[in-house]
Amino acid sequence: MSAPRMAVSAGGLGLKNPVLAASGTFGYGQEYAPYLDPGAIGGLVTKGLSLRPRPGNPPPRIVETAGGMLNAIGLANLGLDEFLETKLPWLARQQTAVVVNLYGESQEEFAELAARLSQAPGVAALELNVSCPNVKAGGMAFGCDPGAVGRVTRAAVAAAGQVPVWVKLTPNVADPTPMALAAAEAGAAAVCLINTLLGLAIDAQRRRPVLANVVGGLSGPAIKPVGLRMVWQAARALRQSHPQVDVVGIGGIMSGVDAAEYLIAGARAVQVGTANFARPGAAGRVAAELEAFCREQGLADVSELVGALKC
Ligand SMILES: Cc1cc2nc3c(=O)[nH]c(=O)nc-3n(C[C@H](O)[C@H](O)[C@H](O)COP(=O)(O)O)c2cc1C
Numbered sequence: 175m176s177a178p179r180m181a182v183s184a185g186g187l188g189l190k191n192p193v194l195a196a197s198g199t200f201g202y203g204q205e206y207a208p209y210l211d212p213g214a215i216g217g218l219v220t221k222g223l224s225l226r227p228r229p230g231n232p233p234p235r236i237v238e239t240a241g242g243m244l245n246a247i248g249l250a251n252l253g254l255d256e257f258l259e260t261k262l263p264w265l266a267r268q269q270t271a272v273v274v275n276l277y278g279e280s281q282e283e284f285a286e287l288a289a290r291l292s293q294a295p296g297v298a299a300l301e302l303n304v305s306c307p308n309v310k311a312g313g314m315a316f317g318c319d320p321g322a323v324g325r326v327t328r329a330a331v332a333a334a335g336q337v338p339v340w341v342k343l344t345p346n347v348a349d350p351t352p353m354a355l356a357a358a359e360a361g362a363a364a365v366c367l368i369n370t371l372l373g374l375a376i377d378a379q380r381r382r383p384v385l386a387n388v389v390g391g392l393s394g395p396a397i398k399p400v401g402l403r404m405v406w407q408a409a410r411a412l413r414q415s416h417p418q419v420d421v422v423g424i425g426g427i428m429s430g431v432d433a434a435e436y437l438i439a440g441a442r443a444v445q446v447g448t449a450n451f452a453r454p455g456a457a458g459r460v461a462a463e464l465e466a467f468c469r470e471q472g473l474a475d476v477s478e479l480v481g482a483l484k485c
Contacts, residue, residue, distance in 0.1 A: 178468035179475040180461075182216070184420045184443035185364030186338030187271050187298055189216035192476060193433060193461040196424055196447035197222055197275035197301065197342070198247065200457070202261040203268065209454035215461050217271030219445060220261070222303050223291075224276070225283055227253035237375045237384045242394025242426070243448055244375050246387035249277060249306065254287060258294055266296025273340065277303040281329045288330040292337035300337060302330055304353075305344040305369045317344035317369075320356035327360035338363035340422065343408075345371050345400055354408040358416035365408055366422040366445065368401045394426055394448040401425025402439045409440025409481060428456070430463020437479040 180191040194217040200206055203218050212218055230250025237244050252261075257274075265272045274291050278284040284302060291297050304317035304326060316322040323341065331339045341357035343350050345368035354365045370391025375384040383389075405423040412419050423436030424445040433444045449456035468476050 176474075178465060178473050179477075180465055180468070182442055182477055184216075185299060185340050185422060187217070189271055189443060191216045191461045191464070192437065192441075192443040193457055193464060194219055194271070194273065194422075194443060194445045195450060195457045196445035197303070198245075199447040199450045202257070202265065203272075204261070204264050206450070206454055210458045213269035214458040215270060216443060217273055217298065218265075218268075218457075219273040219275050219301055220257075220265070221251050222249050222275045222277050223251050223254055223257055223287065224249065225254050225278065225287060227251065227256065232386045234385055235387070235390075237390070239373070239375060239392065239394075239396070241396035242392055243451070244373050244385060244390035244392050245370070246385045246390035248387065249303075254290060258290075262294055262296055271298040272296055273299045273301050275301040275303055275342070277306040278326075279306070281326050284326050285329040285333040288337075288339065289333035292334040297337060299340055299363070300330065300334055301340040301342050301366060302326060303342050303369070305342070305346070315344060315346070317353060318347055320352040323353045324356035324360045327357045327362050331361035340364040340366050342366040342369055342424075343404075344369050345397075345404055345425075349407065350404045351407050351411045354421075355411060355415065358412055358419040362419060364420040364422050364442075365412070366424055367404050367408060368397065368425045371397055371400060395428055396426065398426030398432060398435075402435060405436055405441050406439040406483065413440070413481070427460060428452075430460050430465070430467045433460050433464045434467050434479055437476070438482045440481045440483070442477070442480055
């Protein structure tokens with residue numbers, strides 16, 4: 175039997191396979207080059223970028239938990255100018271799609287980042303992290319309010335011109351569907367979910383939180399059932415009203431079968447996050463295992479899995 179077709183079209187991009195590395199877990203790509211040729215995966219999403227550099231939260235910023243980890247990095251990053259000058263040139267030479275994750279403290283900052291990044295050569299798509307606080311609205315996360323998701327997305331889409339805009343949604347809501355629909359209505363090419371779940375780790379002896387920030391974001395295998403459920407909910411809603419908008423599945427993917435589960439739930443592509451910390455070549459391995467799964471299943475095309483859930 176011939177090899178299954180692994181190339182997919184997702185979020186306005188043609189990807190060589192449906193597996194990307196997730197934002198914040200793969201640095202700016204170059205750090206991982208000794209372990210994984212970026213050309214082996216469909217794409218990589220860079221660490222969340224802001225207009226100005228940010229040092230992030232004080233340590234400790236990471237702690238291992240049962241089946242996962244909790245992080246409170248605080249969106250540390252080197253800022254837009256430094257990224258364009260020192261990181262993007264290397265990324266642009268790789269044989270993979272470069273998706274730049276970004277966040278602003280206001281709608282205007284999202285738009286400014288989108289405008290400047292979309293003109294930079296080598297940026298395939300933008301991913302808006304709407305889990306960050308809206309400073310002008312008293313710090314409430316944009317991503318918990320469909321109106322704010324719609325406004326931020328519309329502003330970024332207008333600023334980004336031809337470059338597709340993906341919107342990364344937070345799981346810290348009861349139902350992600352209103353946010354997915356708001357992003358789709360505002361012109362997003364894809365919605366990506368899930369980001370991390372808010373959690374707390376406690377050191378019982380010291381009666382203290384483990385993280386200096388007290389709370390952090392939970393990721394890893396422990397969150398996969400939540401991610402699958404939210405992808406399924408968003409994909410089902412979008413299929414009805416915005417079939418051109420794709421879902422990108424994220425959360426606890428450690429293997430090719432995990433990735434297949436997300437495709438079956440309705441995702442067109444997936445991102446691998448925490449697994450990169452356990453094994454720096456994890457995303458490449460997930461892509462290879464997904465191909466092996468398709469072969470075992472006798473599939474001619476990986477896209478046959480998309481939305482194949484029977485229920
Ligand atoms: C240390 C760390 C840093 C992260 N930084 C970002 C970020 O800057 N922007 C963002 O949108 N998501 C960020 N994430 C969320 C991941 O991209 C991903 O959505 C989440 O971890 C769930 O996937 P996983 O279970 O495979 O890790 C970060 C996650 C971790 C663990």
